[in-house]
Amino acid sequence: MAHKSLTDFILDSACLAAEQTLLDQRLFMATGTQYQALMDLLEPPEQSNEGLRDLFSRKAPWEAK
Template sequence: MADPVERKEYPILIRLPEADMAMVDRAASLRGRSRTDFVRDAAVRAAEDVLMDNRLVRMSPEGFAEFMDVLSAPVAPVPDMVELAKRPAPWEAGHTTKR
């Protein structure tokens, strides 16, 4: 009897309405990906987002106090951000783009 082969990939079967499948196919095509690659990447990315959004952060009372001290400290300006905030927005009158 042959040794069982350890499975490395698992199939997922989903049923989609025609309009949804057409949208997935179009998006996959625009990315130059196969339907399978596109759906797999989208599903994994969505799963990562959910897991990161629901991650519990634990810290000691001392660590929490230090965290709150950092949040409560006065902010220090970041020179690049200050300069950026002073620039006119592209949609404002008189704006010129450097090339």
């Protein structure tokens, strides 16, 4: 029916399923209220975080010593 070989049909189907799975992980549906709540969480001024400051002051394990 699709005028494809079985291999092509299976590969196309697998690629489509993989694409849908990835798209499902990147698309978030939210109401206006939910969106505003997220924006309110993201917009306040940053706060000092000693743990992050310490982490970013260290060399990465893959950097030359």
